[in-house]
Amino acid sequence: MTDPRPATTVIVGAGLFGLATAVHLARAGRRVTVLESGTAAGATTAAGAGFVGLWAAGYAWYWDESELALEQAGLDFYRGLDAAGYDIGLRNTGNVWLALTEQAVLDHLLPFAEHPLRPEDARLLTAVETAELVPGLDPEAIVGAFIHPDGIQISAPDAGLALAALARAEGVEIVEHTPVVDLLAEGGRAVGVLTAASERVLGDEVVLAAGSWTNELFAATDRVLPFARVIASRLTTAPFGLGELPTLMIPELDGLWIREHLGGLTYGNGVGYEALAVRDSPADRRPDRPDLVEAMREHLSPIVSELIPAAAPVVDDAEAVQGIVSYTADRRFIAGPVPELDGLYVVAGDNESGVTHGPGLGRMLAELMVTGESPFVDASRYAPGRFPSRPFADEAAVAAAMPARRAVDARAAAATRVTTESGLPAESGR
Numbered sequence: 354m355t356d357p358r359p360a361t362t363v364i365v366g367a368g369l370f371g372l373a374t375a376v377h378l379a380r381a382g383r384r385v386t387v388l389e390s391g392t393a394a395g396a397t398t399a400a401g402a403g404f405v406g407l408w409a410a411g412y413a414w415y416w417d418e419s420e421l422a423l424e425q426a427g428l429d430f431y432r433g434l435d436a437a438g439y440d441i442g443l444r445n446t447g448n449v450w451l452a453l454t455e456q457a458v459l460d461h462l463l464p465f466a467e468h469p470l471r472p473e474d475a476r477l478l479t480a481v482e483t484a485e486l487v488p489g490l491d492p493e494a495i496v497g498a499f500i501h502p503d504g505i506q507i508s509a510p511d512a513g514l515a516l517a518a519l520a521r522a523e524g525v526e527i528v529e530h531t532p533v534v535d536l537l538a539e540g541g542r543a544v545g546v547l548t549a550a551s552e553r554v555l556g557d558e559v560v561l562a563a564g565s566w567t568n569e570l571f572a573a574t575d576r577v578l579p580f581a582r583v584i585a586s587r588l589t590t591a592p593f594g595l596g597e598l599p600t601l602m603i604p605e606l607d608g609l610w611i612r613e614h615l616g617g618l619t620y621g622n623g624v625g626y627e628a629l630a631v632r633d634s635p636a637d638r639r640p641d642r643p644d645l646v647e648a649m650r651e652h653l654s655p656i657v658s659e660l661i662p663a664a665a666p667v668v669d670d671a672e673a674v675q676g677i678v679s680y681t682a683d684r685r686f687i688a689g690p691v692p693e694l695d696g697l698y699v700v701a702g703d704n705e706s707g708v709t710h711g712p713g714l715g716r717m718l719a720e721l722m723v724t725g726e727s728p729f730v731d732a733s734r735y736a737p738g739r740f741p742s743r744p745f746a747d748e749a750a751v752a753a754a755m756p757a758r759r760a761v762d763a764r765a766a767a768a769t770r771v772t773t774e775s776g777l778p779a780e781s782g783r
Protein backbone atom coordinates (compact mmCIF):
# COMPACT_ATOMS: atom_id res chain seq x y z
CA MET A 354 0.00 0.00 0.00
CA THR A 355 1.41 3.45 -0.89
CA ASP A 356 1.38 6.37 1.55
CA PRO A 357 -1.49 8.80 1.02
CA ARG A 358 -0.50 11.78 -1.16
CA PRO A 359 0.32 14.78 1.08
CA ALA A 360 -2.15 17.63 0.82
CA THR A 361 -0.95 20.41 -1.46
CA THR A 362 -1.25 24.09 -0.74
CA VAL A 363 -0.92 26.95 -3.23
CA ILE A 364 0.12 30.24 -1.62
CA VAL A 365 -0.14 33.52 -3.54
CA GLY A 366 2.53 36.00 -2.47
CA ALA A 367 6.11 35.49 -1.25
CA GLY A 368 6.28 38.29 1.31
CA LEU A 369 6.84 37.63 4.99
CA PHE A 370 3.26 36.45 5.51
CA GLY A 371 3.20 33.97 2.64
CA LEU A 372 6.70 32.66 3.32
CA ALA A 373 6.15 32.22 7.06
CA THR A 374 2.94 30.31 6.34
CA ALA A 375 4.77 28.19 3.76
CA VAL A 376 7.52 27.25 6.23
CA HIS A 377 5.07 26.20 8.93
CA LEU A 378 2.87 24.26 6.50
CA ALA A 379 5.87 22.44 5.01
CA ARG A 380 7.03 21.50 8.50
CA ALA A 381 3.56 20.07 9.12
CA GLY A 382 3.86 17.85 6.05
CA ARG A 383 2.06 19.88 3.36
CA ARG A 384 3.48 20.09 -0.17
CA VAL A 385 3.57 23.84 -0.76
CA THR A 386 3.92 25.97 -3.90
CA VAL A 387 4.27 29.74 -3.54
CA LEU A 388 3.51 31.88 -6.59
CA GLU A 389 4.99 35.37 -6.62
CA SER A 390 4.38 38.06 -9.22
CA GLY A 391 7.82 39.64 -8.70
CA THR A 392 10.70 38.34 -6.65
CA ALA A 393 10.46 36.79 -3.19
CA ALA A 394 10.42 39.40 -0.41
CA GLY A 395 10.61 42.15 -3.03
CA ALA A 396 7.48 44.21 -2.24
CA THR A 397 6.46 45.70 1.15
CA THR A 398 8.71 43.27 3.01
CA ALA A 399 11.74 44.86 1.31
CA ALA A 400 10.75 48.27 2.75
CA GLY A 401 10.35 47.12 6.38
CA ALA A 402 12.47 48.83 9.00
CA GLY A 403 12.92 45.63 10.98
CA PHE A 404 11.79 46.49 14.52
CA VAL A 405 10.46 43.49 16.38
CA GLY A 406 9.15 43.94 19.89
CA LEU A 407 6.31 43.50 22.35
CA TRP A 408 4.10 46.32 21.07
CA ALA A 409 1.02 44.89 22.79
CA ALA A 410 2.73 45.64 26.13
CA GLY A 411 1.73 49.29 26.13
CA TYR A 412 2.32 50.84 22.71
CA ALA A 413 -0.57 49.55 20.63
CA TRP A 414 -3.52 49.96 22.96
CA TYR A 415 -5.89 48.00 20.71
CA TRP A 416 -3.81 44.81 21.15
CA ASP A 417 -3.87 42.26 23.97
CA GLU A 418 -2.38 38.93 25.10
CA SER A 419 -3.01 37.38 21.69
CA GLU A 420 -0.91 39.93 19.82
CA LEU A 421 1.68 39.62 22.58
CA ALA A 422 1.88 35.87 21.86
CA LEU A 423 2.31 36.59 18.14
CA GLU A 424 5.04 39.09 18.96
CA GLN A 425 6.86 36.61 21.20
CA ALA A 426 6.56 34.01 18.43
CA GLY A 427 8.23 36.53 16.07
CA LEU A 428 11.08 37.21 18.51
CA ASP A 429 11.64 33.48 19.02
CA PHE A 430 11.41 32.74 15.30
CA TYR A 431 14.03 35.33 14.30
CA ARG A 432 16.35 34.31 17.12
CA GLY A 433 15.99 30.73 15.84
CA LEU A 434 16.79 31.82 12.26
CA ASP A 435 19.85 33.66 13.50
CA ALA A 436 20.97 30.68 15.58
CA ALA A 437 20.54 28.44 12.53
CA GLY A 438 23.09 30.58 10.69
CA TYR A 439 20.82 32.78 8.55
CA ASP A 440 22.21 36.32 8.34
CA ILE A 441 19.23 38.52 9.12
CA GLY A 442 21.17 41.33 10.80
CA LEU A 443 19.73 40.42 14.20
CA ARG A 444 20.66 42.67 17.10
CA ASN A 445 19.48 42.32 20.68
CA THR A 446 19.30 46.06 21.22
CA GLY A 447 15.95 46.51 22.97
CA ASN A 448 13.29 49.10 22.16
CA VAL A 449 13.37 52.52 23.82
CA TRP A 450 10.55 55.07 23.84
CA LEU A 451 11.73 58.64 24.40
CA ALA A 452 9.86 61.55 25.97
CA LEU A 453 10.99 65.05 25.05
CA THR A 454 8.70 66.79 27.56
CA GLU A 455 7.27 66.11 31.02
CA GLN A 456 3.85 65.94 29.42
CA ALA A 457 5.04 63.14 27.14
CA VAL A 458 6.26 61.19 30.16
CA LEU A 459 2.69 61.31 31.49
CA ASP A 460 1.03 60.75 28.13
CA HIS A 461 3.28 58.10 26.63
CA LEU A 462 5.72 56.56 29.11
CA LEU A 463 3.55 56.02 32.20
CA PRO A 464 1.01 53.97 30.22
CA PHE A 465 3.87 51.55 29.48
CA ALA A 466 5.05 51.46 33.07
CA GLU A 467 1.53 50.75 34.32
CA HIS A 468 0.52 48.32 31.56
CA PRO A 469 -0.64 44.88 32.77
CA LEU A 470 1.30 43.11 29.98
CA ARG A 471 4.51 44.98 30.74
CA PRO A 472 7.47 42.55 30.67
CA GLU A 473 9.20 42.17 34.04
CA ASP A 474 12.46 43.81 32.99
CA ALA A 475 10.85 46.77 31.18
CA ARG A 476 11.47 50.03 33.06
CA LEU A 477 11.53 53.82 33.07
CA LEU A 478 14.89 55.51 32.49
CA THR A 479 16.20 58.97 33.33
CA ALA A 480 17.67 61.12 30.57
CA VAL A 481 21.21 60.35 31.71
CA GLU A 482 20.55 56.58 31.88
CA THR A 483 19.05 56.77 28.41
CA ALA A 484 22.06 58.59 26.94
CA GLU A 485 24.32 55.89 28.39
CA LEU A 486 22.30 53.29 26.49
CA VAL A 487 22.03 55.33 23.31
CA PRO A 488 25.45 56.50 22.12
CA GLY A 489 25.24 59.83 20.31
CA LEU A 490 21.93 60.86 21.88
CA ASP A 491 21.98 64.34 23.41
CA PRO A 492 20.60 63.88 26.98
CA GLU A 493 19.59 67.56 26.99
CA ALA A 494 17.11 66.81 24.20
CA ILE A 495 14.99 64.40 26.27
CA VAL A 496 13.47 64.17 29.75
CA GLY A 497 13.16 60.41 30.09
CA ALA A 498 12.54 57.08 28.42
CA PHE A 499 11.07 53.61 28.80
CA ILE A 500 12.86 50.44 27.72
CA HIS A 501 11.67 47.00 26.64
CA PRO A 502 15.05 45.27 26.76
CA ASP A 503 13.89 42.16 24.88
CA GLY A 504 13.12 43.90 21.56
CA ILE A 505 15.32 43.15 18.57
CA GLN A 506 16.23 44.71 15.25
CA ILE A 507 16.63 42.71 12.08
CA SER A 508 17.02 43.57 8.42
CA ALA A 509 13.50 42.99 7.04
CA PRO A 510 14.71 42.42 3.43
CA ASP A 511 17.37 39.96 4.62
CA ALA A 512 14.86 38.20 6.87
CA GLY A 513 12.48 37.88 3.90
CA LEU A 514 15.22 36.34 1.78
CA ALA A 515 16.25 34.07 4.66
CA LEU A 516 12.66 32.89 4.99
CA ALA A 517 12.58 32.13 1.28
CA ALA A 518 15.81 30.11 1.63
CA LEU A 519 14.44 28.32 4.69
CA ALA A 520 11.17 27.58 2.90
CA ARG A 521 13.07 26.08 -0.03
CA ALA A 522 15.17 24.04 2.40
CA GLU A 523 11.89 22.70 3.87
CA GLY A 524 10.83 21.60 0.37
CA VAL A 525 8.63 24.56 -0.61
CA GLU A 526 8.59 25.45 -4.30
CA ILE A 527 8.71 29.23 -4.83
CA VAL A 528 7.86 30.30 -8.36
CA GLU A 529 8.82 33.92 -9.02
CA HIS A 530 7.69 36.26 -11.83
CA THR A 531 4.34 34.47 -11.92
CA PRO A 532 1.39 36.81 -11.28
CA VAL A 533 -1.85 35.14 -10.27
CA VAL A 534 -4.89 36.64 -11.96
CA ASP A 535 -7.76 34.57 -10.61
CA LEU A 536 -8.90 32.00 -8.12
CA LEU A 537 -10.22 28.68 -9.40
CA ALA A 538 -13.27 27.28 -7.62
CA GLU A 539 -15.38 24.19 -8.20
CA GLY A 540 -18.42 23.05 -6.28
CA GLY A 541 -18.04 25.74 -3.62
CA ARG A 542 -14.39 24.91 -3.01
CA ALA A 543 -11.11 26.61 -3.97
CA VAL A 544 -9.15 24.25 -6.19
CA GLY A 545 -6.26 26.41 -7.33
CA VAL A 546 -5.34 29.60 -9.13
CA LEU A 547 -4.88 30.87 -12.66
CA THR A 548 -1.64 32.61 -13.59
CA ALA A 549 -1.19 35.48 -16.06
CA ALA A 550 0.30 32.91 -18.45
CA SER A 551 -3.05 31.04 -18.30
CA GLU A 552 -1.55 28.18 -16.34
CA ARG A 553 -3.84 26.48 -13.83
CA VAL A 554 -1.98 25.68 -10.62
CA LEU A 555 -4.11 23.28 -8.62
CA GLY A 556 -4.06 22.52 -4.91
CA ASP A 557 -6.19 21.13 -2.10
CA GLU A 558 -6.09 24.56 -0.44
CA VAL A 559 -5.27 28.09 -1.52
CA VAL A 560 -3.79 30.80 0.74
CA LEU A 561 -3.97 34.43 -0.35
CA ALA A 562 -0.98 36.26 1.07
CA ALA A 563 -0.71 38.97 -1.55
CA GLY A 564 -0.19 41.81 0.94
CA SER A 565 -1.81 45.10 -0.05
CA TRP A 566 -2.96 43.49 -3.32
CA THR A 567 -4.94 40.67 -1.71
CA ASN A 568 -8.34 42.18 -2.47
CA GLU A 569 -7.62 41.97 -6.21
CA LEU A 570 -7.93 38.18 -5.89
CA PHE A 571 -11.25 38.02 -4.07
CA ALA A 572 -13.54 38.46 -7.07
CA ALA A 573 -14.61 34.79 -6.94
CA THR A 574 -15.93 35.20 -3.38
CA ASP A 575 -17.70 38.57 -3.32
CA ARG A 576 -15.62 39.43 -0.22
CA VAL A 577 -13.64 42.62 0.26
CA LEU A 578 -11.19 42.70 3.14
CA PRO A 579 -11.62 45.88 5.18
CA PHE A 580 -8.21 47.47 4.97
CA ALA A 581 -7.00 50.90 4.01
CA ARG A 582 -3.74 50.92 2.07
CA VAL A 583 -1.10 53.43 3.01
CA ILE A 584 2.19 54.48 1.46
CA ALA A 585 4.79 54.36 4.24
CA SER A 586 8.24 55.91 3.83
CA ARG A 587 11.55 55.74 5.62
CA LEU A 588 14.81 57.62 5.14
CA THR A 589 18.31 56.17 5.35
CA THR A 590 21.47 58.23 5.78
CA ALA A 591 24.98 57.48 4.61
CA PRO A 592 27.17 55.84 7.29
CA PHE A 593 28.75 58.28 9.74
CA GLY A 594 30.44 55.91 12.17
CA LEU A 595 27.44 55.38 14.48
CA GLY A 596 27.56 52.31 16.74
CA GLU A 597 24.66 50.02 17.72
CA LEU A 598 21.61 51.77 19.19
CA PRO A 599 18.41 50.46 20.66
CA THR A 600 15.41 51.11 18.45
CA LEU A 601 14.14 54.58 19.37
CA MET A 602 10.51 55.65 19.26
CA ILE A 603 9.14 59.10 20.00
CA PRO A 604 5.34 58.96 19.99
CA GLU A 605 4.90 62.71 20.50
CA LEU A 606 6.65 63.41 17.15
CA ASP A 607 4.09 61.78 14.87
CA GLY A 608 5.35 58.36 15.86
CA LEU A 609 8.96 59.09 14.89
CA TRP A 610 11.13 55.97 14.99
CA ILE A 611 14.90 55.81 14.52
CA ARG A 612 17.38 52.97 14.24
CA GLU A 613 21.01 52.56 13.38
CA HIS A 614 21.63 51.11 9.93
CA LEU A 615 25.10 50.16 8.67
CA GLY A 616 26.75 52.92 10.70
CA GLY A 617 24.14 55.50 9.70
CA LEU A 618 20.47 55.96 10.61
CA THR A 619 17.15 54.94 9.18
CA TYR A 620 14.00 56.72 10.42
CA GLY A 621 10.50 57.78 9.55
CA ASN A 622 7.22 59.14 10.87
CA GLY A 623 3.67 59.95 9.83
CA VAL A 624 4.75 62.88 7.67
CA GLY A 625 5.98 60.42 5.05
CA TYR A 626 2.71 58.48 5.01
CA GLU A 627 -0.40 58.87 2.88
CA ALA A 628 -3.49 56.75 2.36
CA LEU A 629 -3.90 55.57 -1.21
CA ALA A 630 -7.54 56.57 -0.90
CA VAL A 631 -6.54 60.25 -0.66
CA ARG A 632 -5.40 60.52 -4.27
CA ASP A 633 -6.53 57.21 -5.65
CA SER A 634 -2.89 56.48 -6.52
CA PRO A 635 -1.98 53.13 -8.06
CA ALA A 636 -0.87 50.54 -5.50
CA ASP A 637 2.54 49.92 -7.09
CA ARG A 638 4.47 47.10 -5.43
CA ARG A 639 7.31 49.58 -4.77
CA PRO A 640 5.74 53.07 -4.74
CA ASP A 641 7.68 56.18 -5.70
CA ARG A 642 6.29 59.34 -4.08
CA PRO A 643 9.13 61.92 -3.93
CA ASP A 644 6.75 64.59 -2.57
CA LEU A 645 6.15 62.55 0.60
CA VAL A 646 9.86 61.88 0.91
CA GLU A 647 10.70 65.56 0.54
CA ALA A 648 8.10 66.58 3.13
CA MET A 649 9.42 64.02 5.59
CA ARG A 650 13.07 64.96 4.98
CA GLU A 651 12.36 68.65 5.49
CA HIS A 652 10.37 67.94 8.65
CA LEU A 653 12.75 65.39 10.20
CA SER A 654 16.24 66.64 9.32
CA PRO A 655 16.33 69.26 12.10
CA ILE A 656 14.65 66.94 14.61
CA VAL A 657 17.03 64.04 14.03
CA SER A 658 20.04 66.40 14.04
CA GLU A 659 18.99 67.76 17.40
CA LEU A 660 18.54 64.33 18.94
CA ILE A 661 21.69 62.79 17.45
CA PRO A 662 23.98 65.73 16.58
CA ALA A 663 26.54 63.57 14.73
CA ALA A 664 23.86 62.87 12.10
CA ALA A 665 23.52 66.54 11.13
CA PRO A 666 25.92 66.47 8.14
CA VAL A 667 24.15 63.52 6.46
CA VAL A 668 20.40 63.95 7.11
CA ASP A 669 19.70 66.25 4.17
CA ASP A 670 20.97 63.62 1.74
CA ALA A 671 19.10 60.71 3.32
CA GLU A 672 17.61 58.38 0.73
CA ALA A 673 14.09 57.00 0.80
CA VAL A 674 12.49 53.57 0.74
CA GLN A 675 8.70 53.30 0.41
CA GLY A 676 6.21 50.49 0.67
CA ILE A 677 2.46 49.94 0.84
CA VAL A 678 0.98 48.67 4.09
CA SER A 679 -2.63 47.81 4.94
CA TYR A 680 -4.38 49.05 8.07
CA THR A 681 -7.46 47.07 9.03
CA ALA A 682 -10.70 48.51 10.33
CA ASP A 683 -10.16 47.08 13.85
CA ARG A 684 -6.33 47.13 13.67
CA ARG A 685 -6.23 43.34 13.96
CA PHE A 686 -4.72 41.08 11.32
CA ILE A 687 -6.88 39.10 8.92
CA ALA A 688 -5.87 35.46 8.94
CA GLY A 689 -7.91 32.29 8.69
CA PRO A 690 -10.49 30.54 6.53
CA VAL A 691 -12.58 32.59 4.10
CA PRO A 692 -16.23 31.78 4.87
CA GLU A 693 -17.51 31.92 1.28
CA LEU A 694 -15.26 29.21 -0.17
CA ASP A 695 -14.04 25.99 1.44
CA GLY A 696 -10.33 25.48 1.10
CA LEU A 697 -9.61 29.21 0.77
CA TYR A 698 -7.53 30.98 3.42
CA VAL A 699 -6.07 34.44 3.74
CA VAL A 700 -3.31 36.09 5.72
CA ALA A 701 -3.18 39.85 5.17
CA GLY A 702 -3.94 43.23 6.76
CA ASP A 703 -0.44 43.71 8.14
CA ASN A 704 -1.11 46.98 10.06
CA GLU A 705 2.46 47.98 9.30
CA SER A 706 3.77 45.43 11.73
CA GLY A 707 4.08 42.31 9.63
CA VAL A 708 7.79 41.86 10.22
CA THR A 709 6.97 41.40 13.89
CA HIS A 710 3.73 39.45 13.57
CA GLY A 711 4.32 37.54 10.29
CA PRO A 712 6.10 34.50 11.77
CA GLY A 713 3.41 34.05 14.44
CA LEU A 714 0.55 34.57 11.99
CA GLY A 715 2.12 32.04 9.61
CA ARG A 716 2.33 29.54 12.45
CA MET A 717 -1.25 30.24 13.53
CA LEU A 718 -2.65 29.84 10.01
CA ALA A 719 -0.70 26.64 9.39
CA GLU A 720 -1.97 25.17 12.67
CA LEU A 721 -5.55 26.14 11.81
CA MET A 722 -5.25 24.55 8.38
CA VAL A 723 -3.67 21.34 9.62
CA THR A 724 -5.37 20.73 12.99
CA GLY A 725 -8.33 23.14 13.01
CA GLU A 726 -7.04 25.05 16.04
CA SER A 727 -4.13 27.19 17.16
CA PRO A 728 -4.11 27.33 20.95
CA PHE A 729 -1.20 29.75 21.36
CA VAL A 730 -3.36 32.70 20.24
CA ASP A 731 -7.03 33.65 20.06
CA ALA A 732 -7.49 32.86 16.35
CA SER A 733 -11.04 34.26 16.40
CA ARG A 734 -9.53 37.77 16.71
CA TYR A 735 -8.12 37.41 13.20
CA ALA A 736 -10.89 35.42 11.50
CA PRO A 737 -11.87 37.00 8.15
CA GLY A 738 -15.47 36.08 8.96
CA ARG A 739 -15.58 38.55 11.88
CA PHE A 740 -16.49 41.09 9.22
CA PRO A 741 -19.43 40.86 6.84
CA SER A 742 -18.36 40.22 3.25
CA ARG A 743 -18.48 43.90 2.22
CA PRO A 744 -18.44 45.87 5.45
CA PHE A 745 -17.34 49.29 4.17
CA ALA A 746 -18.06 51.39 1.12
CA ASP A 747 -14.40 52.18 0.42
CA GLU A 748 -10.95 52.49 1.96
CA ALA A 749 -11.66 55.94 3.38
CA ALA A 750 -14.59 54.44 5.31
CA VAL A 751 -12.28 51.71 6.65
CA ALA A 752 -9.81 54.34 7.88
CA ALA A 753 -12.63 56.28 9.52
CA ALA A 754 -13.76 53.14 11.39
CA MET A 755 -10.41 52.39 13.00
CA PRO A 756 -10.45 52.26 16.82
CA ALA A 757 -10.69 55.58 18.58
CA ARG A 758 -7.32 56.95 19.40
CA ARG A 759 -6.28 57.67 22.96
CA ALA A 760 -7.19 61.23 23.88
CA VAL A 761 -3.57 62.27 23.85
CA ASP A 762 -2.99 60.96 20.35
CA ALA A 763 -6.12 62.68 19.14
CA ARG A 764 -4.78 65.98 20.47
CA ALA A 765 -1.41 65.42 18.81
CA ALA A 766 -3.03 64.51 15.52
CA ALA A 767 -5.27 67.56 15.58
CA ALA A 768 -2.20 69.72 16.13
CA THR A 769 -0.40 68.19 13.16
CA ARG A 770 -1.97 66.91 10.01
CA VAL A 771 -2.01 63.31 9.07
CA THR A 772 -5.17 61.92 10.58
CA THR A 773 -7.64 64.44 9.32
CA GLU A 774 -6.12 65.01 5.89
CA SER A 775 -5.46 61.45 4.90
CA GLY A 776 -7.54 59.37 7.29
CA LEU A 777 -4.41 57.67 8.64
CA PRO A 778 -3.26 56.87 12.10
CA ALA A 779 -0.27 59.16 12.75
CA GLU A 780 1.60 56.54 14.77
CA SER A 781 3.00 53.45 13.14
CA GLY A 782 1.94 50.02 14.32
CA ARG A 783 5.45 48.71 14.76
Ligand SMILES: Cc1cc2nc3c(=O)[nH]c(=O)nc-3n(C[C@H](O)[C@H](O)[C@H](O)COP(=O)(O)OP(=O)(O)OC[C@H]3O[C@@H](n4cnc5c(N)ncnc54)[C@H](O)[C@@H]3O)c2cc1C
Nearest residue numbers: 366368369370390398401402403404533564676707708709
Ligand atom coordinates in the same frame (compact mmCIF):
# COMPACT_ATOMS: atom_id res chain seq x y z
C1 LIG B 1 8.56 51.98 5.63
C2 LIG B 1 8.08 50.72 6.31
C3 LIG B 1 8.62 50.36 7.56
C4 LIG B 1 8.17 49.21 8.20
N1 LIG B 1 8.75 48.85 9.38
C5 LIG B 1 8.33 47.75 10.05
C6 LIG B 1 8.92 47.37 11.28
O1 LIG B 1 9.86 47.99 11.75
N2 LIG B 1 8.41 46.30 11.94
C7 LIG B 1 7.38 45.58 11.46
O2 LIG B 1 6.94 44.64 12.12
N3 LIG B 1 6.82 45.87 10.26
C8 LIG B 1 7.28 46.94 9.55
N4 LIG B 1 6.72 47.27 8.34
C9 LIG B 1 5.64 46.46 7.83
C10 LIG B 1 6.13 45.19 7.13
O3 LIG B 1 7.12 45.51 6.19
C11 LIG B 1 4.92 44.55 6.44
O4 LIG B 1 3.90 44.38 7.40
C12 LIG B 1 5.22 43.16 5.86
O5 LIG B 1 6.37 43.20 5.06
C13 LIG B 1 4.02 42.70 5.05
O6 LIG B 1 4.31 41.45 4.48
P1 LIG B 1 3.29 40.79 3.45
O7 LIG B 1 3.79 39.44 3.15
O8 LIG B 1 1.90 40.95 3.94
O9 LIG B 1 3.36 41.78 2.18
P2 LIG B 1 4.40 41.84 0.92
O10 LIG B 1 5.81 41.80 1.38
O11 LIG B 1 3.98 42.97 0.08
O12 LIG B 1 4.11 40.48 0.21
C14 LIG B 1 3.00 40.26 -0.65
C15 LIG B 1 3.55 39.62 -1.91
O13 LIG B 1 2.47 39.24 -2.74
C16 LIG B 1 2.88 39.46 -4.07
N5 LIG B 1 1.67 39.55 -4.89
C17 LIG B 1 0.71 40.51 -4.84
N6 LIG B 1 -0.26 40.24 -5.74
C18 LIG B 1 0.10 39.09 -6.35
C19 LIG B 1 -0.49 38.31 -7.40
N7 LIG B 1 -1.67 38.66 -7.96
N8 LIG B 1 0.15 37.19 -7.80
C20 LIG B 1 1.33 36.81 -7.24
N9 LIG B 1 1.94 37.52 -6.26
C21 LIG B 1 1.32 38.64 -5.82
C22 LIG B 1 3.66 40.77 -4.00
O14 LIG B 1 4.50 40.93 -5.14
C23 LIG B 1 4.41 40.60 -2.70
O15 LIG B 1 5.71 40.06 -2.88
C24 LIG B 1 7.17 48.40 7.63
C25 LIG B 1 6.67 48.74 6.38
C26 LIG B 1 7.12 49.87 5.72
C27 LIG B 1 6.60 50.18 4.35
